[in-house]
Amino acid sequence: MIDQIIQYDQDLFLYLNGLGNVYWDAFWLAYTAKFYWIPAYAILAYLLFKQLSLKAFFLLLVVVALMITFTDQITNVFKHGFERFRPCHEPGVMEVMRLVRDGCGGRFGFFSGHASNTMALAIFIGATLHSKYKFLIYVMVVWALGMGYSRIYVGAHYPMDILCGAIFGAFSGTLFFQLQRFLQKRFQLN
Numbered sequence: 001m002i003d004q005i006i007q008y009d010q011d012l013f014l015y016l017n018g019l020g021n022v023y024w025d026a027f028w029l030a031y032t033a034k035f036y037w038i039p040a041y042a043i044l045a046y047l048l049f050k051q052l053s054l055k056a057f058f059l060l061l062v063v064v065a066l067m068i069t070f071t072d073q074i075t076n077v078f079k080h081g082f083e084r085f086r087p088c089h090e091p092g093v094m095e096v097m098r099l100v101r102d103g104c105g106g107r108f109g110f111f112s113g114h115a116s117n118t119m120a121l122a123i124f125i126g127a128t129l130h131s132k133y134k135f136l137i138y139v140m141v142v143w144a145l146g147m148g149y150s151r152i153y154v155g156a157h158y159p160m161d162i163l164c165g166a167i168f169g170a171f172s173g174t175l176f177f178q179l180q181r182f183l184q185k186r187f188q189l190n
Contacts, residue, residue: 009160013087016152016159017097024153025100032101032114032150044125051132056189060180064124067176071120071169075113084110088155099155112157115165116172118144123173128180144169
């Protein structure tokens with residue numbers, strides 16, 4: 001059963017990765033790079049700053065830092081616990097896939113740190129700003145799903161790496177959103 005799921009995952013990866021072409025490579029390489037998202041993060045930080053008191057905003061920054069650290073470290077535990085090769089390190093796959101970026105990254109890819117961190121951030125920020133910007137959570141989730149696809153496109157992750165990373169990220173984002181709400185009430189920072 002597990003072998004069949006892994007085979008389906010590899011087949012789906014090869015199909016999705018194979019859809020790419022040189023005309024889209026630069027777009028997806030930029031999409032997957034963290035540096036290009038700094039302006040968007042700055043806009044989101046501004047929206048959060050506008051909505052919260054100064055103390056609540058600084059508490060939020062601490063909670064976001066803890067959330068990203070938690071999500072990233074659990075991702076690493078899974079990667080080294082499961083030791084599933086990235087497609088670009090997998091014999092039989094690496095010879096037929098498109099590797100778009102320079103280098104492959106670490107040996108193991110289950111589950112995706114990009115997928116888990118971006119989904120955690122999407123859920124956390126979308127939920128935090130939901131009262132004022134009801135549509136934002138949907139935009140953020142689409143952004144996070146796009147980030148997941150970018151990891152398949154560039155050859156870094158299988159679809160199952162992305163799906164499991166996104167599920168864990170949604171859990172983490174929800175957990176830390178609840179922590180943020182609890183701490184705001186506990187310290188009366190509304």
